[in-house]
Structure formats: C-alpha cells, structure tokens
Amino acid sequence: MRNYLSIKDIDNLSEWVEEVKMLKIAPKKFKALGEGKTICLLFFNNSLRTRLSTQKAAINLGMEVMVMNFGSEGWALEYGDGTIMNQGKSEHVKEAAQVVSQFCDIMAIRAFAKLEDKEKDEAEEVLNGFAKYASIPIVNMESSTAHPLQALADAITLAENNSKIRPKVVLSWAPHPKALPHAVANSFVKMMQLQDADFVITHPEGYELNPEITKGCTIEHNQEKALENADFVYVKNWSSYADYGKVLNQDSNWMMTQEKLGKAKFMHCLPVRRNVVVEDAVLDSDQSLVIEQANNRTFSAQIVLKKILESIK
Amino acid sequence: MRNYLSIKDIDNLSEWVEEVKMLKIAPKKFKALGEGKTICLLFFNNSLRTRLSTQKAAINLGMEVMVMNFGSEGWALEYGDGTIMNQGKSEHVKEAAQVVSQFCDIMAIRAFAKLEDKEKDEAEEVLNGFAKYASIPIVNMESSTAHPLQALADAITLAENNSKIRPKVVLSWAPHPKALPHAVANSFVKMMQLQDADFVITHPEGYELNPEITKGCTIEHNQEKALENADFVYVKNWSSYADYGKVLNQDSNWMMTQEKLGKAKFMHCLPVRRNVVVEDAVLDSDQSLVIEQANNRTFSAQIVLKKILESIK
Amino acid sequence: MRNYLSIKDIDNLSEWVEEVKMLKIAPKKFKALGEGKTICLLFFNNSLRTRLSTQKAAINLGMEVMVMNFGSEGWALEYGDGTIMNQGKSEHVKEAAQVVSQFCDIMAIRAFAKLEDKEKDEAEEVLNGFAKYASIPIVNMESSTAHPLQALADAITLAENNSKIRPKVVLSWAPHPKALPHAVANSFVKMMQLQDADFVITHPEGYELNPEITKGCTIEHNQEKALENADFVYVKNWSSYADYGKVLNQDSNWMMTQEKLGKAKFMHCLPVRRNVVVEDAVLDSDQSLVIEQANNRTFSAQIVLKKILESIK
Numbered sequence: 001m002r003n004y005l006s007i008k009d010i011d012n013l014s015e016w017v018e019e020v021k022m023l024k025i026a027p028k029k030f031k032a033l034g035e036g037k038t039i040c041l042l043f044f045n046n047s048l049r050t051r052l053s054t055q056k057a058a059i060n061l062g063m064e065v066m067v068m069n070f071g072s073e074g075w076a077l078e079y080g081d082g083t084i085m086n087q088g089k090s091e092h093v094k095e096a097a098q099v100v101s102q103f104c105d106i107m108a109i110r111a112f113a114k115l116e117d118k119e120k121d122e123a124e125e126v127l128n129g130f131a132k133y134a135s136i137p138i139v140n141m142e143s144s145t146a147h148p149l150q151a152l153a154d155a156i157t158l159a160e161n162n163s164k165i166r167p168k169v170v171l172s173w174a175p176h177p178k179a180l181p182h183a184v185a186n187s188f189v190k191m192m193q194l195q196d197a198d199f200v201i202t203h204p205e206g207y208e209l210n211p212e213i214t215k216g217c218t219i220e221h222n223q224e225k226a227l228e229n230a231d232f233v234y235v236k237n238w239s240s241y242a243d244y245g246k247v248l249n250q251d252s253n254w255m256m257t258q259e260k261l262g263k264a265k266f267m268h269c270l271p272v273r274r275n276v277v278v279e280d281a282v283l284d285s286d287q288s289l290v291i292e293q294a295n296n297r298t299f300s301a302q303i304v305l306k307k308i309l310e311s312i313k
Numbered sequence: 314m315r316n317y318l319s320i321k322d323i324d325n326l327s328e329w330v331e332e333v334k335m336l337k338i339a340p341k342k343f344k345a346l347g348e349g350k351t352i353c354l355l356f357f358n359n360s361l362r363t364r365l366s367t368q369k370a371a372i373n374l375g376m377e378v379m380v381m382n383f384g385s386e387g388w389a390l391e392y393g394d395g396t397i398m399n400q401g402k403s404e405h406v407k408e409a410a411q412v413v414s415q416f417c418d419i420m421a422i423r424a425f426a427k428l429e430d431k432e433k434d435e436a437e438e439v440l441n442g443f444a445k446y447a448s449i450p451i452v453n454m455e456s457s458t459a460h461p462l463q464a465l466a467d468a469i470t471l472a473e474n475n476s477k478i479r480p481k482v483v484l485s486w487a488p489h490p491k492a493l494p495h496a497v498a499n500s501f502v503k504m505m506q507l508q509d510a511d512f513v514i515t516h517p518e519g520y521e522l523n524p525e526i527t528k529g530c531t532i533e534h535n536q537e538k539a540l541e542n543a544d545f546v547y548v549k550n551w552s553s554y555a556d557y558g559k560v561l562n563q564d565s566n567w568m569m570t571q572e573k574l575g576k577a578k579f580m581h582c583l584p585v586r587r588n589v590v591v592e593d594a595v596l597d598s599d600q601s602l603v604i605e606q607a608n609n610r611t612f613s614a615q616i617v618l619k620k621i622l623e624s625i626k
Numbered sequence: 627m628r629n630y631l632s633i634k635d636i637d638n639l640s641e642w643v644e645e646v647k648m649l650k651i652a653p654k655k656f657k658a659l660g661e662g663k664t665i666c667l668l669f670f671n672n673s674l675r676t677r678l679s680t681q682k683a684a685i686n687l688g689m690e691v692m693v694m695n696f697g698s699e700g701w702a703l704e705y706g707d708g709t710i711m712n713q714g715k716s717e718h719v720k721e722a723a724q725v726v727s728q729f730c731d732i733m734a735i736r737a738f739a740k741l742e743d744k745e746k747d748e749a750e751e752v753l754n755g756f757a758k759y760a761s762i763p764i765v766n767m768e769s770s771t772a773h774p775l776q777a778l779a780d781a782i783t784l785a786e787n788n789s790k791i792r793p794k795v796v797l798s799w800a801p802h803p804k805a806l807p808h809a810v811a812n813s814f815v816k817m818m819q820l821q822d823a824d825f826v827i828t829h830p831e832g833y834e835l836n837p838e839i840t841k842g843c844t845i846e847h848n849q850e851k852a853l854e855n856a857d858f859v860y861v862k863n864w865s866s867y868a869d870y871g872k873v874l875n876q877d878s879n880w881m882m883t884q885e886k887l888g889k890a891k892f893m894h895c896l897p898v899r900r901n902v903v904v905e906d907a908v909l910d911s912d913q914s915l916v917i918e919q920a921n922n923r924t925f926s927a928q929i930v931l932k933k934i935l936e937s938i939k
Contacts, residue, residue: 028349036654038682038685040678043386046385046386046387046388047386047387048381048383048386048387048388048404048409048412048413049412049416051379051381051386051387052353052379052381052413052416052417053415053416055379055416056351056379056416056417059351059377064685066677066678066681066682068674068677068678069385069386070674072385072672072695072698073669073672073673073674073677073695074672074673074674074677075672075674075897078900082901082906083900083901084900084901084902085899085900085901085902086803086876086899086902087803089899090897090899091674091896091897091898091899092898092900094900094909094910095896095897095898095909095916095917095920096674096897098917098920099674099675099896099917099920100674100678102679102917102920102921102923102924103675103678103679103681103682103924104678104682177399177400250399270404270408270412271388271403271404271408271409272404272405272408273398273399273402273403273404274391274396274397274398274405274407275395275396275397275398276397276398276399280395283407283408284407290408291408291411291412291415294408294411294412294415295415297415298415298416341662356699359698359699359700359701360699360700361694361696361699361700361701361717361722361725361726362725362729364692364694364699364700365666365692365694365726365729365730366728366729368692368729369664369692369729369730372664372690382698382699385698490712490713563712583717583721583725584701584716584717584721584722585717585718585721586711586712586715586716586717587704587709587710587711587718587720588708588709588710588711589710589711589712593708596720596721597720603721604721604724604725604728607721607724607725607728608728610728611728611729
C-alpha cells in the first residue's frame with residue numbers, strides 16, 4: 001500500500017480486521033518492521049486521540065516519531081499553482097512536501113475542513129497537495145472530507161462487539177452548537193458499504209450528506225423509526241452539506257437518550273458533548289463503546305502503518 | 314504505588330532519598346524496567362524544568378515519552394457533573410482521562426491554580442478529574458495546591474547538603490509583581506513535616522498559608538529573627554491565601570540578600586526573578602543550591618516513575 | 627569541538643564535506659556514539675527544515691531528542707545583567723541555560739534577529755547568553771546573524787554538484803514583501819570564503835551586507851553582469867543592513883528567472899516565495915538544487931553532532 005488517504009485504500013476490510021485481532025494480542029510483535037524508520041505527524045488542527053494513538057502505533061512498530069504543529073510551528077503554506085506569493089504565505093506545498101519527504105519515511109497529516117467553501121474543502125488541498133508532491137507514503141489523520149483511521153477503528157469495534165450475521169447499524173445525526181465537518185460521517189458510511197449489515201442513516205431534513213457518498217444507503221428522517229431494533233447506533237453531528245457548513249437547527253429532540261437507544265450499543269468518535277449530543281446515562285452505561293473505539297484507534301493506525309512499512313521495506 | 318498526587322504518596326521519605334543516591338550514580342541502571350512502557354505528559358500550563366526533567370527521567374528508565382500541550386493542542390475540557398455541554402467545552406474529563414489511559418501506561422499532568430476561586434482550586438478539578446477517571450497511574454507535575462515532584466527534589470537537595478542532625482530550615486516569603494500559586498510552598502511545608510529539622514516559616518502578616526497545611530509549624534513574622542542561625546533558606550513568593558490570590562504588598566524589604574542570608578544555603582524552585590525575589594549576589598554565590606535543585610528534579614521524577622513502574626510490572 | 631555557533635567553528639570544511647559523503651552512505655553507522663545521550667532543541671522561532679532535520683540527525687546518531695518551543699511552552703527570559711526583574715520576564719538566561727544543561731548533553735537553539743536594533747541583534751543575546759552560562763555544547767539552529775547549519779548544507783550541496791576546479795558562484799539578492807534577517811546570507815558568504823571559487827555578491831545599492839563579513843568579496847550591483855557564466859546562483863532576500871531591518875524596495879526585476887539563470891544551478895535555503903523571489907520555471911526545473919539542500923540539512927546537523935559527541939565522549 002502506498003498511501004492511506006481514504007477507506008478506498010483498504011484492499012480487504014475483513015482481512016484487516018482479522019489481522020488487527022492478532023496485533024492486539026501482541027502489539028510489539030512487529031517492532032523490527034519499523035526499526036530505523038521515522039514517521040512525521042503534521043497537525044494543521046487540534047488532536048487528542050489521533051495524536052496519541054498514531055504515536056503509540058508507530059512506537060509499537062519500532063518507529064521514531066516526530067510531531068509537528070504545522071500551523072503554529074512551521075510556515076503558512078500556499079497551495080495554488082502559479083501564485084505570486086507576495087501575501088501571507090511563506091512556503092509552497094510543493095517545497096514543503098518534498099522537504100518533509102527528505103526527513104522521514106512516512107508522513108501523516110491532519111487538516112480539517114474549513115466549512116467556508118465546499119469546492120475548496122472537496123479539493124482537499126492540504127492532503128492532496130502533500131500526496132501529490134511527497135516522495136513518501138501519506139496517511140490521512142482526518143482531512144476535509146474523510147477520517148479513514150477513525151472508520152477503520154469503528155469497523156474493528158463493530159466486529160469485536162457483533163454477534164449477528166447481519167446486524168442493524170444506524171448512523172444518527174445529533175445536535176451540536178458548532179458547525180462540524182462531514183469527515184467522520186463520510187468515512188463511516190463508506191466503511192459500512194463494505195460490510196454486510198442493515199445500515200440506516202437518520203437525520204433531520206436538510207442534513208443530507210454528500211449524495212455521492214450515501215448513494216444506495218437507506219435514509220430515514222424519522223429517528224424513532226430508524227432506531228427500531230438497532231444493534232449499533234453511531235451518533236455524530238455534522239453541519240449541512242447542501243447549505244454548506246451551516247447549522248440549520250440544534251433540535252435537542254435529536255439527542256441520543258437511553259430510552260431511544262434501547263438495547264443497542266452506542267458509538268461515537270469523540271470528543272463528545274455530554275447532554276447535547278448524547279445524555280450522560282448512555283455514555284456512563286455498559287452499552288457505550290466509545291472508549292473501545294478510542295482504544296482501537298491505536299490498532300487502526302498500527303495496521304495501516306504496518307501495511308505501508310511492508311510495502312516500503 | 315498507584316498515583317503520585319501529593320507528598321502523602323511517599324511511604325518513606327528517607328528511604329526514597331537514599332535510593333536516589335544510587336540512581337544518581339547509575340541513572341540508566343533500571344532501563345529495562347520501563348522498556349515497552351509509555352508515559353504521556355499533559356501540560357495545561359507552561360513548563361521548563363518539569364517538562365525536560367520528567368522526560369529525561371522517563372528516558373533514563375527506558376520509557377517512551379509523548380508530550381502534549383493540552384490547552385493549545387487538544388480540546389477544552391469540561392469537569393462538571395451533569396453539565397449540558399453547549400458552551401465552549403468540547404470534551405469531558407471522563408472521556409479524556411479514559412481515552413488517554415488507552416494510549417499509555419502512566420500519565421503526568423500539570424494544571425496550575427487559577428487563583429480566582431479558592432474552592433475550585435482546592436477541588437483540584439483537573440488533577441483529581443483525571444485521577445478519578447483514568448485507569449492508569451497519575452503523576453502530579455504541579456497542580457493547584459501541590460508540587461510534590463519539586464518538594465521531593467528539595468528533600469534530596471537538603472539531604473545532599475546537610476551535615477547537621479537537626480538543621481534549621483527557613484521558608485521565607487519574597488515579593489513578586491504577579492499573583493503566584495501556593496503549590497510549591499504547600500508541598501515544601503508538607504515535606505518538611507516529614508523531616509527532623511528546626512523548621513520556621515516567615516512571611517508578612519496576611520500571607521499565611523492554608524492553616525491546615527501549616528498546622529504545628531513555627532510561623533515568625535519577623536524575617537530577621539526567623540533567619541537567625543539558619544542553615545537553609547528556601548525563598549518563594551505566594552499570593553495571599555486568606556484574601557485569595559491577591560498581591561497584598563510587594564515590599565522589597567522582604568527580598569533575600571547576601572547580608573540576610575548569612576552563611577545559610579539558598580534554595581528556590583525556579584524560575585526566579587532576580588533582584589526582586591533575591592539579589593544577584595546570592596544566586597551567583599556558592600551558597601545557592603538552585604541548580605542542584607533543578608538537577609534533582611530528574612531524580613525525583615525518576616524515583617517516582619520507578620516506584621510506579623515496579624507496581625504495574 | 628565544543629560549540630557550533632558559526633562557520634568559524636568548522637576546523638576543516640573540505641574534510642567535513644568528505645566525511646559527510648560517508649555519512650550519507652551509512653547514516654546510522656555511528657548510532658552507538660549518541661546512545662544514552664540526549665539533545666534538547668529550543669525554538670524561539672518557527673522552523674520546518676531545521677526542526678525535522680536536526681531531530682533526524684540526532685536520531686541517526688542514536689540520541690534521544692527533546693523539542694521545546696521556548697516562547698510558547700517555557701518562560702519569557704531576561705538577558706540583561708543586574709536587571710530588577712519586576713516586568714514581563716520570569717526567568718534569567720543565567721538560570722535557564724544552567725538548568726537545561728542539567729537535563730541533556732547538547733543544546734540546540736534557534737533565535738532569529740528581531741531587526742529592530744542592530745546592536746542588540748549583533749550581540750546575539752539569546753545564543754550567546756545560553757553559550758555563556760550553559761555547561762554543555764551549544765548548536766546554532768539560526769541566530770540573529772548566522773545560520774551555519776544551512777551554510778554547511780550549502781557547502782555539501784555545492785561539492786556534490788560541482789565539476790569545476792574553480793566554479794563561479796553568485797549570491798543574488800531577491801525581492802520579498804517582508805523584512806528578513808541577514809543570517810543565511812552572512813553564513814553563506816563566510817562559508818564561500820573558505821572555498822576556492824569565483825564568488826560574486828549582487829544586490830541593489832543600499833542592500834550591502836555587514837562590510838566586515840563581505841570584506842574582500844566581489845560586489846557587483848549589476849545583476850546581469852554578475853550572473854554571466856555563473857555555475858551556481860544562490861538567491862536570497864535580506865533587509866537593509868545600513869538602514870537596519872528596512873525593506874528599501876521590492877523591485878521585481880531582481881526576481882530570479884530561467885532566462886537570467888542560464889545554465890547555472892539554482893540554490894535557495896527555503897522557505898521560498900514562488901514568483902516573488904524566483905519564478906516557478908526555475909524551481910520546477912532540473913537546475914534547482916533546493917530539495918538537495920534541504921536533504922543535506924540532515925547531514926550538516928549530523929556531522930556537527932558527531933564532532934561534538936566525539937569530543938564529549
């Protein structure tokens with residue numbers, strides 16, 4: 001595998017999930033694979049889980065880790081072609097990507113959607129800019145439109161907690177005071193399309209995700225109906241896609257409650273706003289898988305890095 | 314030992330100080346103890362000595378270190394129970410503490426007093442919040458009310474420089490333009506209560522420390538009298554405790570001078586404002602132990618981490 | 627070698643460049659040299675190449691690396707002698723330098739010129755302050771007036787790409803919207819003075835570098851004439867030295883173009899503003915050596931650290 005930019009880079013999801021089971025039993029078994037190799041984690045946005053889990057995964061694989069907050073520690077980057085750079089940007093991604101490639105073996109990048117301009121966000125200028133000009137593999141630690149390390153961790157968590165041949169999995173929109181990106185939801189949907197499951201997306205009207213991503217998915221605007229007999233409920237806020245980046249409503253009726261959840265398992269990528277997105281009772285119950293999901297971030301990163309290391313050996 | 318939150322977590326101070334002598338001779342002797350183990354240092358405030366010495370101690374013990382500035386790199390945390398999180402906080406300490414616990418074996422935390430609300434500071438919401446919800450040991454790298462790694466380094470420094478059976482040790486308040494927390498003074502007082510010494514605290518009226526902490530200590534408002542025949546003088550500013558967080562005076566007569574110090578050894582935790590807290594002549598003299606104290610920060614962290622590693626092996 | 631503060635600390639440039647060739651073939655050959663040793667990188671300014679390449683060099687030599695953004699993570703430092711520190715500065719460089727010396731074996735420092743006060747910048751208070759009070763070797767990662775790791779990387783790049791006994795090397799000023807320091811140009815000039823080359827400096831009138839540094843160098847204000855038959859053209863902006871720190875003009879006629887460059891190789895330390903300092907066509911051509919220069923930053927740092935490690939073994 002060259003890059004891990006999106007869910008599409010997973011060649012066989014069920015095989016990866018199987019391999020992770022083995023990694024979790026012996027996390028340091030492949031320490032020799034990364035020895036003498038260095039990964040650079042470039043953050044254009046804040047991070048807790050991704051920052052620590054990706055470091056931990058690299059350490060487990062014997063790699064050296066260099067972490068950099070590109071925004072505050074590096075130089076403002078230009079992404080346009082042919083720009084006369086006489087304004088605020090000091091360096092072009094063409095140089096930055098080639099330069100970072102000199103100092104490490106794998107580069108991981110976090111660069112969120114700005115939610116101001118749909119076309120710009122969908123162009124993924126940071127991630128794709130680095131991927132285009134780098135001479136080393138690139139890992140997506142959440143870009144404008146995708147968070148494939150999270151979705152892979154979610155797939156692992158689902159597999160570990162599922163006992164049915166065809167579970168019912170519901171992705172349910174939740175209210176939130178701030179405009180949030182679509183990346184987590186997008187990658188979760190794409191990942192679910194690789195699974196044998198009864199998958200339903202539920203959200204208020206106006207909160208339709210990118211229709212190209214949800215093509216073929218069941219969408220049900222009645223949350224109660226969507227949640228009937230669910231085995232897993234993945235809760236997540238996102239801003240409007242049609243009215244790009246806007247918060248259309250914060251209707252607290254969409255908050256996940258113990259009553260609505262029934263016997264289903266609860267999933268969320270975190271960070272989560274308690275009693276806005278989901279009530280305390282759910283998070284504090286045994287039905288919540290959120291800490292398992294976080295723990296699986298280490299192993300989703302580790303399987304990805306392992307695949308890449310094997311290909312560049 | 315589970316956590317190192319305060320001086321009370323030291324089971325036998327003199328034995329620890331003895332053990333440190335051995336660690337200083339062979340700092341890397343216990344490298345195998347930490348192999349494959351990871352420590353995460355979480356900073357909610359600035360740090361120089363603590364940041365570098367704790368890293369160094371962990372490295373000496375063979376551990377991997379992940380450093381994170383929680384304030385600028387992570388998410389704003391909520392600590393209250395049952396809060397409807399629709400304001401500025403994105404994540405609850407319940408999740409944050411459990412999540413960080415997934416990625417490392419020990420967590421160290423720095424979170425200063427805000428000096429705005431005594432009850433809030435004394436509740437130690439950050440340190441205690443993490444300690445309550447984490448599933449791994451927690452080390453206090455200075456909290457609202459305690460700095461036990463500093464006090465342990467001070468105990469080591471005292472032991473290394475003392476030749477008397479019962480030395481006279483004076484903790485002397487000093488002026489400072491800013492309102493500073495009580496953490497260093499508190500932990501120094503608690504540590505001195507475990508020592509056989511003639512211990513005197515001196516400060517202007519109104520600068521009494523928390524009386525529960527200084528219970529049984531000699532307090533002398535006449536600095537000159539307090540300093541008579543002192544062997545060690547520990548100088549430190551703190552803001553008022555009664556009139557919580559206020560700077561009542563900046564009386565430069567309380568600055569430590571060569572003349573006042575006499576033949577005593579001078580101690581301070583650093584950073585120190587020259588010619589405000591203490592005059593140049595003292596810091597530049599052989600009587601100053603401040604650099605030794607800083608050096609002993611490595612070994613106070615190392616003995617703490619060693620004790621914890623031994624208990625989680 | 628004790629410190630690496632300026633080009634003058636290179637005892638034999640051609641020998642160092644020869645030794646680098648060997649390091650590039652086997653970058654990890656001297657891993658045992660740095661084992662158990664720690665380097666602390668202190669940044670007072672932003673950095674991409676220096677941050678990553680110096681870390682990488684240290685890792686190649688088996689060292690542990692601690693990185694600290696002194697400005698945002700540490701305490702504001704005072705440098706003056708005898709100052710009454712009752713203003714914004716919390717710690718004196720006397721303490722800071724001695725303290726950091728307790729926690730590592732080598733200290734590397736980046737502290738740019740402020741371009742407000744020539745005397746202050748030339749006093750190099752940060753770099754020299756640390757060098758004066760530290761008890762461990764200091765490496766300059768770009769100071770007010772010098773960037774000797776860059777100039778050493780440039781010497782390596784020149785050597786690798788030169789086939790003539792006496793190449794013509796031109797240092798050409800370029801326009802830039804912001805006032806930039808003289809450090810890179812200064813060190814490049816000093817490094818060229820150790821080479822057998824036809825070396826010419828060209829810039830608009832008013833942009834003369836410090837005459838003590840350029841003493842004996844050919845200075846030609848006609849860029850076209852200067853560039854005639856050049857083998858290597860090093861392009862760099864700097865602000866006025868006489869009218870200290872001022873941007874006197876941004877004349878785009880001084881931008882480097884493919885036409886002006888002719889058959890010469892193009893060099894720049896990066897970051898570079900495309901189509902302001904140099905046109906796209908040059909950077910995107912085979913004549914550009916900028917990525918090789920960046921790559922050689924690892925090896926200039928590595929040879930410097932190797933020399934220091936050999937001297938403190």
